[in-house]
Amino acid sequence: MSMSAPAHAPPLEELTHRLRRRERRVTAPRQAILEFLRRQTHPASRKEIFSALPRGVGDLATVYRSVQLLESMGMVQRFDFGDGVARYRLLAEGEDGHRHHLICRQCRTVVEVRECFAADLERQIARRNGYRAVSHRLEFFGLCPQCQGAEP
Secondary structure, eight states: OOOOOOOOOOOHHHHHHHHHHHHHHOOHHHHHHHHHEEEEEEOEEEEHHHHHHTSOOOOHHHHHHHHHHHHHSSSEEEEOOOOOOOEEEEEEETOOOEEEEEEETOOOOEEEEEEOOOHHHHHHHHHHHHHOOOOOOEEEEEEHHHHHHHHH
């Protein structure tokens, strides 16, 4: 966990304060999970989170329970990239979690896509069908440049 946190990552103190405000204890496993997630640029699986925790901080079941709690509190967002493995990304307070990704089908590398051309389409679909508060999730799948070079 020696890499520095991305510029948009909330400070650990802010994250632990969010737990306390909701009357949740700041346990060593929760703090370690939050610290790991705040340093990630892409969503991480529970096994990846567990592998990165300091030895003795908690077991895999603790990671599962803690991540589930953080998700229910709106502190992390779960992603499904079509491989049956849930991945999680830390959410800043008030963030809606709107993201799109490009995922390599072979090596599972994830690239965040910043553009959102689907917003206009979302409004059209909502208007045409009489819906309100419509949202969307959009993931793209392909072969990354490294995997293209490895193809026979």
